[in-house]
Amino acid sequence: MRLARTHVLVGVDDEARLAGVDAVLASLHGALAELGLQGEVQVVETGSLGISGHGIVIAVQPDGVYYAGVTPADARQIAEEHLLKGRPVARLRLPTTAPVARPAEVLGRQRRVVLANCGAIDPERIEEYIAMGGYEALGRAVTEMKPEEVIEAVKKAGLRGRGGAGFPTGIKWSAVRTASDPERYVVCNADEGEPGTFKDRLILEGDPHKLLEGMAIAGYAVGAHIGIIYIRGEYALSIARIERAIAAAEALGILGERVFETDFSFRVEVRPGAGAYVCGEETALLESLEGKRGWPRIRPPYPVTHGLWGKPTVVNNVETLANVPDILRRGPAWYRTLGTPTCPGTKVYTVLGHVRYPGLVEVEMGTTLRTLIYELGGGLLPGRSLKGVLVGGAAGAFLSSRELDVRLDFDSLAERAAALGSGAVLVMDESACIVDTLGSVLRFFRHESCGQCTPCRSGTEVLVRLISTLQTGRADEATLAQMIQIVGAMRAASLCPLGQSVALPVRTALSEFEDEFAAHIAGLPCPSCAATARALGWASR
Amino acid sequence: MNKERPTKDAIVARHPRSPEALLSLLHDLQTANAGNHLTADDLALAAAHVGVPLSAVRDAATFYSMFSLAPRGQHIIRLCASPNCHLAGAWSVLDELRRLLGVEVGETTADGLFTLELTSCLGACGVAPVMMIDDEVMGNLTPERVRGALARYRRGR
Numbered sequence: 276m277r278l279a280r281t282h283v284l285v286g287v288d289d290e291a292r293l294a295g296v297d298a299v300l301a302s303l304h305g306a307l308a309e310l311g312l313q314g315e316v317q318v319v320e321t322g323s324l325g326i327s328g329h330g331i332v333i334a335v336q337p338d339g340v341y342y343a344g345v346t347p348a349d350a351r352q353i354a355e356e357h358l359l360k361g362r363p364v365a366r367l368r369l370p371t372t373a374p375v376a377r378p379a380e381v382l383g384r385q386r387r388v389v390l391a392n393c394g395a396i397d398p399e400r401i402e403e404y405i406a407m408g409g410y411e412a413l414g415r416a417v418t419e420m421k422p423e424e425v426i427e428a429v430k431k432a433g434l435r436g437r438g439g440a441g442f443p444t445g446i447k448w449s450a451v452r453t454a455s456d457p458e459r460y461v462v463c464n465a466d467e468g469e470p471g472t473f474k475d476r477l478i479l480e481g482d483p484h485k486l487l488e489g490m491a492i493a494g495y496a497v498g499a500h501i502g503i504i505y506i507r508g509e510y511a512l513s514i515a516r517i518e519r520a521i522a523a524a525e526a527l528g529i530l531g532e533r534v535f536e537t538d539f540s541f542r543v544e545v546r547p548g549a550g551a552y553v554c555g556e557e558t559a560l561l562e563s564l565e566g567k568r569g570w571p572r573i574r575p576p577y578p579v580t581h582g583l584w585g586k587p588t589v590v591n592n593v594e595t596l597a598n599v600p601d602i603l604r605r606g607p608a609w610y611r612t613l614g615t616p617t618c619p620g621t622k623v624y625t626v627l628g629h630v631r632y633p634g635l636v637e638v639e640m641g642t643t644l645r646t647l648i649y650e651l652g653g654g655l656l657p658g659r660s661l662k663g664v665l666v667g668g669a670a671g672a673f674l675s676s677r678e679l680d681v682r683l684d685f686d687s688l689a690e691r692a693a694a695l696g697s698g699a700v701l702v703m704d705e706s707a708c709i710v711d712t713l714g715s716v717l718r719f720f721r722h723e724s725c726g727q728c729t730p731c732r733s734g735t736e737v738l739v740r741l742i743s744t745l746q747t748g749r750a751d752e753a754t755l756a757q758m759i760q761i762v763g764a765m766r767a768a769s770l771c772p773l774g775q776s777v778a779l780p781v782r783t784a785l786s787e788f789e790d791e792f793a794a795h796i797a798g799l800p801c802p803s804c805a806a807t808a809r810a811l812g813w814a815s816r
Numbered sequence: 817m818n819k820e821r822p823t824k825d826a827i828v829a830r831h832p833r834s835p836e837a838l839l840s841l842l843h844d845l846q847t848a849n850a851g852n853h854l855t856a857d858d859l860a861l862a863a864a865h866v867g868v869p870l871s872a873v874r875d876a877a878t879f880y881s882m883f884s885l886a887p888r889g890q891h892i893i894r895l896c897a898s899p900n901c902h903l904a905g906a907w908s909v910l911d912e913l914r915r916l917l918g919v920e921v922g923e924t925t926a927d928g929l930f931t932l933e934l935t936s937c938l939g940a941c942g943v944a945p946v947m948m949i950d951d952e953v954m955g956n957l958t959p960e961r962v963r964g965a966l967a968r969y970r971r972g973r
Contacts, residue, residue: 715898
């Protein structure tokens, strides 16, 4: 960043664009020019500032003042009052009780590694990434380290895959490194589709170079020269931004032929998906990359030996790869000071639903659900009480309010038969109906089942039928037992994790919220279920 | 509707002659059609270009929810129906969309302007409920905001 007295960070994302951020920027620049502040104040267009639902948000640094719902006229007032005279415009500030208004306090509770640059730098300017120490790790890796040493560092750091399963990244890389076929690929899974998750989108849009650096390091470590980012087709801005980032890195000789003037070459390509949740499953993703329908493959063999075009392939999630540059730059020992002994590092969560401040946070692994909801999410809305939490997206687990002290890391959650999954934390107060929410989850799975194997294809269909009887007051005592039986079969016999994972939300919802299901069998549909039945045109009793 | 569209040959030429280009190519061909869909000719063109059988192209084109073989409206409205938007009141948004458009999910308005679809999570959950019109994501939807958005698209954005 150019040296300036004050930086004005303007969050430019889809929401801000909709709210007319271009006009606000024009007004701000105009006012700064008139007031002669251009030399002192620099306006930086960043990705999302991590604050949602407040229209156009701008932050004035180093003052730490956040303004929300800014209009072009407001921008002029901010320039005149705050930037010129040093008097923050109270009318536009986010409420002082909001954590976002006190970044020192609340961002301080976060531990930002992966998201460190998001909202702080202009993602469209590679120079800013470099100024934050970006591409230093890649430069060091290709000039000073052997590929094996890079893998060793990642192993020592204990990095585990952030896509959901938590598989050790270093072991995956080693398997590809030692594969006999010299033609290898690095594939980044950016097919973020788990309902309630947008962590990867924020990285792609807020700090695309961090991902590219992680991919290039992975490529060097395993001996691949081509990296492919598979981004879901709906993420138009992500696709555009990462493509521009690749071009900028190639122009500086950081990607492409002769990376940092060494013999290592690494080219990155972007491929859009076309709307299929199952393509987040790595073998389905590989099929899709080959231009086919996204049907999961039978495993083994695994992608580390038989991946894209049958060649050894590393498939890593966006967040996983975005951890890599800091591991190399600051060292495995530093990385291990974060998180827990078996799950080092941080994790990005999306805290959503009935909380005061929905949004994205990054905290150390092992942080409790209670901290996430009550400190970072600001707790529930005034006067409301917590009913339950759906952790891990649609393929996640329903937890009751008694389980708030669960630590969020791969191991603690596995003990409770829940997966860390996507990091989605959907908070529900007493106004939510668990049966209705489970219905939404099951319709999601029915729509996204790829149809290849029978347990999943038929199972999801029957589950939706059963839950619809619960939602319309037509269920009986046998309904719940049937649901349990079906998910048991799906868990045992489905080909891929999509079908297998349906058991988790169904079992946890039925066991933790038994009374609520019983009430739906005994009585008339609740208002939420009735609304769903109306919307979907189901006949009621 | 009158804006100039690149010719199909020009679109095809932008893509490598290899199966891995298929999805990108289908996206571009679909966008080039006024009906936001893939025609039989498009599928044949794609098959010949990337070098796979027509059946394989049809296989892919019918699998992914962003592709359609039937003509759709000029603008595709995709309302998120995933759990978070559901909790945030997606049904009231759907009611308003149905009322304003006079169509059910999956249908196209009589003037050919809009097709209404439901979609899985769009990854904009901080501003639920959410929908997309074409490439534009819109959040914090209320019936009023839906009315405003449709009016804007009816005026030609």
